[in-house]
Amino acid sequence: MPPPTVPRPATALAWETLLPLGDGPAPLRDRLERAIRDAVQTGVLPAGSALPPSRLLAETLGVSRWVVTETYGQLVAEGFLEAAVGSGTRVPAHAPQVPDAASTARTHTPLRGEYRRPAFDLGPGIPDLRHAPRARWAAAVRHALDTLPDAELMVVDPHGHPLARTAVADYLTRSRRAVASPGDVVVTHGATDGMAAIVAGLRASGHRSILVEDPGWGRLREVAASAGLTPVPVPVDDRGIDVERLVAASDRTGARAALITPAHQFPLGAALSSGRREAIVRWARDVDGVLIEDDYDAEFRYDRRPIAALQGLAPERVALVGSLSKSMAQAFGLGWAVIPEGLRSRVPLADRARPSVLDQVALAGFIGSGDLERHLRAARTRFKRRRGALLAAFERELPDLPLTGIAAGMHAMLELPEGVASRDVRHAASALDVAVSDLARYRATAGRPGALDALVIGYGNLSDALVDEAVARLAAAIRSVPARRGA
Template sequence: MQKTRPILAWETLLDIARTDAPAPLRERVEHALRRAIDDGHLVPGSALPPSRTLAENLGVSRWVITEAYGQLVAEGVLDARAGSVTRVAAPTLSERMPPPHPPSDHPAPTATPVDARFDLRPGLPDLRATPRARWGSAVKAALSSIADRDLAAAHPGGYAPARQAVSDYLGRSRHVATTADRVVITHGASDGMSILARELRRQGHRAILVEDPSWPRLRDIAQTHGLRTIPIPVDDDGIDVEALAAASVRTGARVALLTPAHQFPVGAALSPARREQVIAWAHAVDGLIIEDDYDAEFRYDRRPIAALQRLAPDRVALIGSLSKSVSPALGLGWMVLPHGLNPEHSPAMPSLIDQAALAHFLVRGDLERHLRAARSRFRRRRAALLDALRAELPDASISGIAAGMHLLLELPAGADAAELARRGRDHGLALTPLRRYEDVSRRPEALVLGYGNLDDTLVSAATAALATLLRARSETPVASVRSERTLTG
């Protein structure tokens, strides 16, 4: 018997009408309890309601319940002792053991291990530095400050103080030209993209121009909502605007999804000339640019540049979130919409308390304090990773501006990034091939090395492990590739 306080399971719904054939009530109650346990609705240690209470809930006699309980106790399914509640019994040792072979003929899918010693996955912030205390304080402040009437009120587009706080923050940090009424609070960039894609489809759009390579999640969301994605190549100055315009003429697509501040995964910033060109294209075709403000807060060689949205507030919808800057666990983000674009609000807005906490987190400057510390930490970590790569792989080609939380490592001729990633798991390395983010483009084999969640004390060891892995693939030295080029933007 457990000595911890039991999990009360008095509100578990039992379907005693569900049976393959007519059966006495007692047997139907037994079957319903077994199903609830097998389905995981009643977990080991769960305290069942007293027989009188369950009888009243099910509309049966107490005798039916006591008989059903007694039978299941006799079988070892339930555990009952004098003076204590009836509980779901803990599984025996043999029940806890997994079967010796998987129940399916298909091999279990393999995924990048999240507990790898050397976490070089891109797209993750430093999870060890999540500002738990500050966020907890913001939640506490939110709980004490929300007016009673707001707890049951509708908040189309989001909680007004949160929308105002986001508008003010984006105005001062990204020079976004907006007002609170054009801000929509979302669960994150994916949620924002889903809302926009649904609205674009409703308006008659059937295609969207996307960077290639790019983060696949937003492309997938567009496709889910019926928008065909048209890949446009990216180079060291960002998206190829001439190719974008040509594809627009060929396909009729008038919507483009871009990451101007820091392209993922190439690591380029959209050049000033191309920023002007892409805005001119949007005006010329009566189009829309969706600006994914991906890790725009992290620039190490200069101050972050202004959002593209500022150049054409009537042509750009900006989406952003706290996922890359703070933690994906918060599940909070925003959209800034141009006038004339008024999609239906998501039926599942973030909780009011989370939105109020976001307002406090921004107004009190907690996000900006966190970003200052993170920016300094990532700058040092990036420099340490570059130094280690130069030392271990002196002829390797490394690209990407001094920004964000990843860089691109081009592999020697003949290397297979996917195979290296598979072999890396055995060495504690979580690696990601560039091919994962490509659609039709076929750039040289490369790894996208994320350093956001890489422990500072493990930078040298991670690089040494990667170099060992590369050298082991062939007796040929890791050489004959371009020298490092650090892009500017």
């Protein structure tokens, strides 16, 4: 008599796993991502275990479902989790885990970024970290320490140190043609911090919704939603946000605020056309509205001079937000928002933690000495050269696939062959040690019929020496993925 068949155990469910989000200024999405990474790496979420559906986890944690789906999407894109239709999101069988013998590992929460990034980094949104201006910034901090009067070793202004506000105003007036006096500048921890202060002010002044680009950078949508504003998606095309559809969405929802990236739309890579720039300003004036201009990488234009900030057309209607995150590195933790007095009187800024006075004075010295502009000139040269090498590599490896986006920033978009799913390409690329993101991650409306399936290719943090190999590996991943029938 044959031995009885031992039933295969079902996939372990990890739906009741405690994922402590903690407190602090970091966005919920970052805290959830860190908690999941920690749980996987320490074995709290074992290899092969299934995570709860996004709706259930959102209810359990008391967060929006968007926070969960965005976190899952990011971790799946990196290969840290895996997802399949009908079987949910789970920890891969090969998930890296700390040995059980390491008794202290379960209490260690790794800092975001401690995990190893793939060797061939085509992820967008990261500058060239090898060339962060460490020495010049250290000199600026040292000079601030040596010269700052004792009485100023404390916060003297809730909107920022006068030296930093003056330096930023001068720089933006000169480089971005913004209309900015030192009194209009608020020094922030970065674009997310500036956005948080502005949307809290919008909510306090009666706004209930905000128009956002679709697709667009999800982090700022999350910040708006956390402040109590409902994001209203507006489509984007090769001329930037569709202003006619923005006006229609405003009429339908009553939204009188909009978040836009006019200099270089993320992720489609378009610049807002001149006609649409005028039209969106006209809309803001007609409805007594507010525009938030995310100026995240406007310094990097390679085929011509960078386009001027939209804020210069209507400073009474536009809050200009920027930071050092894309020009230098996120670790510097400094940014700014330009909000003229007439706009601040209608959008009161929320109280917030302030950057250190020492860092603000260092920023003033870094700008005033010309070090920021020297760094930007060198970065533009590197990125222009790297973008050219990337285009040439794609032309050799995938001549039939269009790589789109204006000659600017640190990313481009690659349209995939018909029927080839970007999710499948991500998995195949991850197996070849290539990190890449896909367009679906940045959509505010998921699963739209006929939506373009594409990859968002970042080249900011990719070594020049690895461009050809990175593209060759990605091309191999794309060729390895069969087209789906009926796609």
